[in-house]
Amino acid sequence: MIRSIRRIGYVFGILLLALLVNITYVQVFVADDYRSRADNRRVILDEYGRQRGPILTGPEPIALSEETKGALRYLRVYPEGPMYAPVTGFYSIVYGATGLERTENDVLTGSSDLFFVDRLQQLIAGRQPRGGAVTTTIDAAAQSAAWEGLSGTSGAVVAIEPTTGRILASVQSPSFDPNLLSSHQPQQIREYYEELLDDPSQPLLNRPIVALNPPGSTFKLVTAAAALASGEFTLDSVLPGPAEYDLPLSSRTIRNWTGEECGPNGEVTLIEALAISCNTAFAWLGNELGDDALRAQAEAFGFDTAFEIPLRASTSRFPESPDPPQTALSAIGQFDVRATALQMAMVAAGIGNNGVVMEPYLVQEIRAPNLAILRTTDPVIFDTAMTPQDARQLQEMMVAVVERGTAGILQGITDAEGRPVPVGAKTGTAQTGNDRSPVAWMVAMAPATNPRVAVAVVVEDGGLAEVSGNALAGPIARAVIEAILQ
Amino acid sequence: MSVAAPSQATPAVRQRTRRNVELFLLFLAWGLGVLGAYQVSWATGEPLHPRFWLTAGIVGGIALTTHVMVRWRAPYADPFMLPIATVLTILGLVAIYRLDVAALQRAERAEAPLPTPDVYNQLTWYAIAAVLFILVLVFLRDHRVLQRYTYTAGLIGLILLVLPLAPIIGATVNGATLWVRIGGLTFQPAELAKILLTIFFAGYLVVHRDSLAVVRTKFLGIGFPRARDLGPILVAWGVSLGILVFERDLGTSLLFFGLFVCLLYIATQRKSWLFLGALLFAGGAVLAYLLFGHVRTRVQIWLDPFAYSDAGGYQIVQSLYGFANGGLFGAGLGRGYPELVPFANTDFILAALGEELGLAGVVAVILLYAVLIERGLRTAVAVRDPFGQLLAAGLSITLAIQVFVIIGGVTRLIPLTGLTTPFLSYGGSSLVANWIIVAILLVISHQARKPAVASTAAPSGDAATQVFRR
Numbered sequence: 001m002i003r004s005i006r007r008i009g010y011v012f013g014i015l016l017l018a019l020l021v022n023i024t025y026v027q028v029f030v031a032d033d034y035r036s037r038a039d040n041r042r043v044i045l046d047e048y049g050r051q052r053g054p055i056l057t058g059p060e061p062i063a064l065s066e067e068t069k070g071a072l073r074y075l076r077v078y079p080e081g082p083m084y085a086p087v088t089g090f091y092s093i094v095y096g097a098t099g100l101e102r103t104e105n106d107v108l109t110g111s112s113d114l115f116f117v118d119r120l121q122q123l124i125a126g127r128q129p130r131g132g133a134v135t136t137t138i139d140a141a142a143q144s145a146a147w148e149g150l151s152g153t154s155g156a157v158v159a160i161e162p163t164t165g166r167i168l169a170s171v172q173s174p175s176f177d178p179n180l181l182s183s184h185q186p187q188q189i190r191e192y193y194e195e196l197l198d199d200p201s202q203p204l205l206n207r208p209i210v211a212l213n214p215p216g217s218t219f220k221l222v223t224a225a226a227a228l229a230s231g232e233f234t235l236d237s238v239l240p241g242p243a244e245y246d247l248p249l250s251s252r253t254i255r256n257w258t259g260e261e262c263g264p265n266g267e268v269t270l271i272e273a274l275a276i277s278c279n280t281a282f283a284w285l286g287n288e289l290g291d292d293a294l295r296a297q298a299e300a301f302g303f304d305t306a307f308e309i310p311l312r313a314s315t316s317r318f319p320e321s322p323d324p325p326q327t328a329l330s331a332i333g334q335f336d337v338r339a340t341a342l343q344m345a346m347v348a349a350g351i352g353n354n355g356v357v358m359e360p361y362l363v364q365e366i367r368a369p370n371l372a373i374l375r376t377t378d379p380v381i382f383d384t385a386m387t388p389q390d391a392r393q394l395q396e397m398m399v400a401v402v403e404r405g406t407a408g409i410l411q412g413i414t415d416a417e418g419r420p421v422p423v424g425a426k427t428g429t430a431q432t433g434n435d436r437s438p439v440a441w442m443v444a445m446a447p448a449t450n451p452r453v454a455v456a457v458v459v460e461d462g463g464l465a466e467v468s469g470n471a472l473a474g475p476i477a478r479a480v481i482e483a484i485l486q
Numbered sequence: 487m488s489v490a491a492p493s494q495a496t497p498a499v500r501q502r503t504r505r506n507v508e509l510f511l512l513f514l515a516w517g518l519g520v521l522g523a524y525q526v527s528w529a530t531g532e533p534l535h536p537r538f539w540l541t542a543g544i545v546g547g548i549a550l551t552t553h554v555m556v557r558w559r560a561p562y563a564d565p566f567m568l569p570i571a572t573v574l575t576i577l578g579l580v581a582i583y584r585l586d587v588a589a590l591q592r593a594e595r596a597e598a599p600l601p602t603p604d605v606y607n608q609l610t611w612y613a614i615a616a617v618l619f620i621l622v623l624v625f626l627r628d629h630r631v632l633q634r635y636t637y638t639a640g641l642i643g644l645i646l647l648v649l650p651l652a653p654i655i656g657a658t659v660n661g662a663t664l665w666v667r668i669g670g671l672t673f674q675p676a677e678l679a680k681i682l683l684t685i686f687f688a689g690y691l692v693v694h695r696d697s698l699a700v701v702r703t704k705f706l707g708i709g710f711p712r713a714r715d716l717g718p719i720l721v722a723w724g725v726s727l728g729i730l731v732f733e734r735d736l737g738t739s740l741l742f743f744g745l746f747v748c749l750l751y752i753a754t755q756r757k758s759w760l761f762l763g764a765l766l767f768a769g770g771a772v773l774a775y776l777l778f779g780h781v782r783t784r785v786q787i788w789l790d791p792f793a794y795s796d797a798g799g800y801q802i803v804q805s806l807y808g809f810a811n812g813g814l815f816g817a818g819l820g821r822g823y824p825e826l827v828p829f830a831n832t833d834f835i836l837a838a839l840g841e842e843l844g845l846a847g848v849v850a851v852i853l854l855y856a857v858l859i860e861r862g863l864r865t866a867v868a869v870r871d872p873f874g875q876l877l878a879a880g881l882s883i884t885l886a887i888q889v890f891v892i893i894g895g896v897t898r899l900i901p902l903t904g905l906t907t908p909f910l911s912y913g914g915s916s917l918v919a920n921w922i923i924v925a926i927l928l929v930i931s932h933q934a935r936k937p938a939v940a941s942t943a944a945p946s947g948d949a950a951t952q953v954f955r956r
Contacts, residue, residue: 002867004752005879009863012886016856019890020849022899026809027845034810039795039803042811042823069595 053131082175149476156207162349165358172207216430219333241268245280247325275405286331300385345456352451355386398424409474427469442473511569519576529820560932574909615921622925636689643682677919688876737905816844
């Protein structure tokens with residue numbers, strides 16, 4: 001019988017081997033398929049079962065995880081709610097994550113390779129990895145000044161530190177409450193999300209970096225930079241500035257917003273043309289320089305580049321092959337020129353930083369669960385858009401806009417010690433379409449020769465006149481500048 | 487599977503008992519359990535019971551007592567079987583404790599009434615199982631005594647099998663009628679029946695194997711038995727089908743038929759019995775599939791569990807998700823979600839372990855079973871008397887079939903059938919029965935390995951001839 005017992009032994013040996021092969025197949029080869037199945041609750045339980053790291057502004061959390069009594073152990077909470085929504089995004093069991101919650105997910109969950117040592121310790125100890133912290137570049141005072149300024153209107157504010165590219169403020173209105181999208185009640189989340197989607201004012205749109213608007217007269221900064229770069233113009237160059245400029249090859253004309261000539265005898269210097277925002281002079285200038293020069297200058301400031309800050313920003317555009325009338329319109333920021341608030345802040349920052357444009361970024365540093373700093377973002381030069389000489393001339397021109405031009409509201413800003421600070425700026429108003437109200441812009445930087453902040457404000461329901469940039473967007477820009485300087 | 491016979495041929499040589507190896511392995515098993523409990527407590531943040539060390543001490547005491555009894559009554563027995571049974575039992579206790587913690591924490595969060603923990607019940611059953619283990623060691627000095635009770639065992643075994651069908655005491659749980667409830671106590675008589683029926687099969691086949699081995703007709707090169715000798719296998723088949731029909735218990739049905747066919751083959755060495763058995767099994771399977779809805783459902787769920795994931799397939803799908811979540815090294819004890827699998831502490835206890843200990847843990851468990859089964863079969867090969875050979879082989883085979891059927895089921899290698907995972911699963915009947923099996927195997931092993939110098943019933947010459955002949 002011994003032989004047959006052995007044979008039976010071999011049979012069961014093979015059966016047990018089959019068990020081993022099969023369990024290896026289940027736990028290793030198809031495990032990822034099983035994990036990614038929609039009805040696998042373990043993935044969500046796992047995600048919500050560990051403490052996600054906070055998103056910080058300075059020492060204050062703007063997103064943090066709180067322990068709950070429910071099946072999902074941690075709830076994501078946003079103490080400032082809608083104010084920081086374009087920065088944090090939301091973290092939803094239904095709609096996934098957006099904003100920094102999405103781009104910094106690996107850090108916040110603790111699964112980033114930066115935490116290798118921590119994870120090794122946790123693996124050995126058998127503990128769930130804790131999430132790391134993300135510190136933003138946001139300045140709480142500037143953010144809150146921008147938030148208050150925008151309240152009741154529709155628009156966006158971006159503030160940048162010109163020397164580094166740090167984003168100091170990124171605010172939108174209308175915004176949404178990420179708390180309501182990050183709750184543990186799917187029904188409530190769905191209802192709120194549908195409501196936001198149906199809202200014609202598009203609260204879910206990340207306006208500061210995604211919304212594209214015609215930059216209007218603020219684009220004259222780019223045209224002026226191109227003019228200086230051509231070597232044929234200085235700030236004192238005299239340009240034709242009639243009341244109307246006949247568009248070449250067309251019966252249409254461009255008119256000044258005042259309807260008058262820009263200077264005596266229809267002539268005006270470059271600096272005065274910028275100060276009073278003379279459309280005819282800049283339209284003429286645009287055709288003198290040509291669309292290639294304008295485009296090259298725009299691209300040096302960041303147009304036609306999709307920035308990841310690390311949130312993905314829209315690409316600001318200068319039209320590809322405009323004919324002369326279109327070039328003239330483009331030179332004053334109309335036609336098909338489109339820019340984000342982030343882009344126009346970068347233009348002001350680049351001018352202020354003596355022509356050097358920095359890559360914008362939103363993440364200052366990444367900290368381990370024990371708060372040790374693991375990585376600090378180093379500023380990176382994006383491009384040199386202007387020579388320092390040209391940049392200084394343009395700075396002077398921007399100061400003229402404040403001192404005697406269209407941005408008078410920015411006069412008299414002082415620093416923390418009460419000393420007056422020179423501020424450079426440019427206003428703008430742009431038609432966005434026949435049925436929509438125009439947008440009002442204010443682009444500014446201060447102190448003008450060595451700026452600590454560059455800001456772009458866009459208000460979408462602006463008035464018709466050029467003054468609206470000053471009247472609507474100006475106070476917001478002023479508040480943000482004062483928040484930084486004081 | 488080497489045969490221990492050569493050393494037995496020289497009676498003067500003193501056999502090493504290797505009891506110290508057993509003691510050392512038992513200590514490891516106990517330490518593993520303590521570490522496991524600590525890990526669960528630490529990872530879940532649930533403080534250990536203030537009297538944890540008392541509990542750990544009791545477990546250690548039980549393990550030590552079983553070891554001392556083996557040292558006393560069966561000193562030459564195999565040194566690995568007791569530690570393996572113990573480590574599996576302790577692993578089961580840890581898994582059940584872990585599931586208790588999960589249930590407790592869920593209730594706490596939901597502010598629901600706190601559930602009663604299962605681990606203390608299981609600990610009590612371990613103690614009872616150990617008592618029966620010791621009783622077997624003490625009163626069963628020689629396994630050959632059991633051969634005298636062949637028909638008694640068969641009769642009682644059969645009665646136990648049909649007991650759940652009896653009025654009043656029989657009980658149906660989750661669709662299967664395999665429980666007996668007396669007072670507050672429930673028991674699965676099939677677990678004890680499997681031991682009694684193994685004794686019966688062994689005793690019966692030892693006597694009748696010569697006639698069952700007679701070849702009448704040859705077909706396809708395989709010799710087939712005489713028609714009148716087909717009786718026993720047909721009866722076994724009928725009884726198995728009966729269990730399936732009346733108790734709706736696929737697992738037990740498969741276990742008995744498989745065991746009988748394997749033993750028939752071992753006793754007669756005729757492959758034709760395996761062939762016939764496979765044929766009858768296939769016939770029975772087709773018949774069951776065609777006639778019974780619950781069998782059909784099982785097969786459909788097996789083929790595509792995800793199509794039924796919110797109905798009948800929920801359990802197996804959750805089990806697979808648990809295994810997948812575990813991956814190679816597991817989520818770590820206390821860090822998975824084993825409570826998402828319904829009945830995680832009985833049929834699906836391996837899914838709970840697989841999620842938290844990973845492939846590494848599951849492979850370790852399967853290998854422990856493999857070694858235990860191999861040691862049992864090795865005992866069968868080493869023992870001198872044919873009854874002992876059949877009995878040891880039969881008991882090992884019941885373990886093997888059970889392990890294959892339940893682990894194959896929860897990992898979707900084969901359709902799911904409700905059987906307990908030996909030693910690991912929560913449940914007294916199964917634990918007690920499997921510990922009795924280990925006790926009997928140890929007794930046989932002791933008989934096989936002890937030096938033949940003393941005058942035993944079987945003279946060494948006889949054993950040598952047998953080894954030579956087979």
